[in-house]
Amino acid sequence: MNLLRLLFAVTLIASSAGVAAQAPSDAQIASIVVVANQVDIDAGHLAESRATDPDVKAFARQMITDHTGVNKQAVALVTKLKVVPADNPTSQSLKKGGEDNMKSLKLLKGAAFDRAYVDHEVAYHQQVLDAIDKTLIPSAQNAELKALLVAVRPAFVGHLEHAKQIQADLGKK
Amino acid sequence: MIARTFAMAADGLRRAARPRLVQSLVLASFVGMTVAAATPVTHTVVMKATSFAPLTVTLKLGDAVVWRNDDFFPHTATAPGVFDSKSIAVGASWKYRPKAVGEYAYICTFHPNMKGTLKVE
Numbered sequence: 641m642n643l644l645r646l647l648f649a650v651t652l653i654a655s656s657a658g659v660a661a662q663a664p665s666d667a668q669i670a671s672i673v674v675v676a677n678q679v680d681i682d683a684g685h686l687a688e689s690r691a692t693d694p695d696v697k698a699f700a701r702q703m704i705t706d707h708t709g710v711n712k713q714a715v716a717l718v719t720k721l722k723v724v725p726a727d728n729p730t731s732q733s734l735k736k737g738g739e740d741n742m743k744s745l746k747l748l749k750g751a752a753f754d755r756a757y758v759d760h761e762v763a764y765h766q767q768v769l770d771a772i773d774k775t776l777i778p779s780a781q782n783a784e785l786k787a788l789l790v791a792v793r794p795a796f797v798g799h800l801e802h803a804k805q806i807q808a809d810l811g812k813k
Numbered sequence: 814m815i816a817r818t819f820a821m822a823a824d825g826l827r828r829a830a831r832p833r834l835v836q837s838l839v840l841a842s843f844v845g846m847t848v849a850a851a852t853p854v855t856h857t858v859v860m861k862a863t864s865f866a867p868l869t870v871t872l873k874l875g876d877a878v879v880w881r882n883d884d885f886f887p888h889t890a891t892a893p894g895v896f897d898s899k900s901i902a903v904g905a906s907w908k909y910r911p912k913a914v915g916e917y918a919y920i921c922t923f924h925p926n927m928k929g930t931l932k933v934e
Contacts, residue, residue, distance in 0.1 A: 702887075702923050709886035709903065794863035795886065798924025805925065 663779035664728060670718045670785070671725035672734065672776065676768050677707040677714070679738030680761075686745055687757045693813075695806050696754045703761070703799065710792050717788055730771070737764075751813075758807050765800040772796065855879055855908070858929065860888045860901070860921070865929035874933055877910040888927065892919035 664672065680703050687700035718725060741760050748756050772793050780786035854876045859866045861883045870878055880890045882901045890898040890907065895917055898907040911917070911933040921927035 706886040706923075709884075713885050791862040792885070794926065795884075795924060798863055798921070798926045801925045802923065 664730065664775065665726065666721075666780060666782050666785055667723050667726035668728040668731070669776050669780055669789075670714065670723050671727055671731040672771070673714045673789070674711055674725055675731040675734045675738075676771075677711040679734055679741075680707045680764065681711075682738060683741060683745070683757065683760070683764075686742060687753075690745075690749070691754050691757060692750050693754045693806075693810065695809065696758060699761070699802060699806055700757070702802075706795060706799070710795070713788060713792075717784055721782060721784065723782075723785075730775075751810075755807075755810055758803055758810060761803040762800065762807055765796055765803060769793070769796050769800065851875065853877060853910075857881060858890070860884050860890075860927075863888075863921075863924050863927050865890075865921075865927065868928070869930040869932060871932040871934065872911070874911065874914055876933075877908055878931060879906050879908045881906045886923075888921040888923060890919055890929070891922050892917045892931075895919075897922075 684700045684703035684707070688697060688704065691697045691700055741764075745753060745756055745760070772789060777786060777789050777793070780789055851873075854872065856870045856872055856876060856878045858870060858878060858880045860880060863884065865880075872878065880888075880898060880901060882888055882903055882905055885903065887900045887902050889900060890896070890909070896909050896911075896919070898909070900923075901907050911931060914933050917931040917933070919929050919931065
């Protein structure tokens with residue numbers, strides 16, 4: 641009986657690991673892209689109204705503009721391809737992470753808010769870039785979807801560098 | 814054009830009786846050619862996928878550069894202390910005529926990894 645339970649447990653672990661390692665479909669990638677952009681747009685709106693440092697405010701405005709631009713392209717492409725974005729563990733986790741970030745940011749004010757927002761932007765863009773490189777680009781099946789990911793990738797690198805610059809400047813203030 | 818000019822010049826030399834007219838014609842031709850060679854050129858740099866294409870533009874003093882934004886969001890073309898387009902919206906362009914010879918490294922201030930160079934000769 642114990643052996644049976646053990647076998648059952650091992651099978652469950654193996655199958656869940658298999659699900660986790662499974663490459664996302666194009667419909668799931670579409671959802672991840674849209675959610676990843678939306679999370680940063682939402683944080684940008686909060687920072688635009690709450691940030692005190694002018695560079696942080698300008699960065700927040702740029703995040704709203706850039707990520708809205710990317711989402712507009714992503715939505716136009718999935719509409720053209722007749723792909724319906726499918727919710728999945730990665731997009732759910734991004735959404736949850738975004739909501740948690742908003743909750744903790746809302747408790748802060750002034751310089752503490754600015755730093756927390758920028759620190760999160762650095763970490764977030766790094767996380768999204770890792771996902772683009774390790775999961776999204778290698779998994780995308782449709783050539784146009786893959787091309788869109790490749791085309792927007794350098795912007796995320798730019799955002800990361802820009803956020804790091806501001807992070808370093810805030811550290812000196 | 815050149816062949817005709819030289820033919821006329823040679824012809825003129827044979828007709829030493831009319832050197833002044835020939836000299837004027839030869840001179841006028843060369844002036845015309847000089848003006849044609851110096852006609853300013855407008856070079857285009859396309860902003861797409863957060864990069865400048867071409868990355869380096871070599872131009873003559875007097876030429877102009879137009880940056881055209883074909884990307885999904887705004888960019889700038891900025892060489893600190895030399896030129897700054899400020900934000901160029903999606904689908905918009907910005908024109909600049911360098912004022913001095915030199916090599917100018919520039920970036921997009923929104924995406925500091927986006928770099929280009931102007932070589933003005």
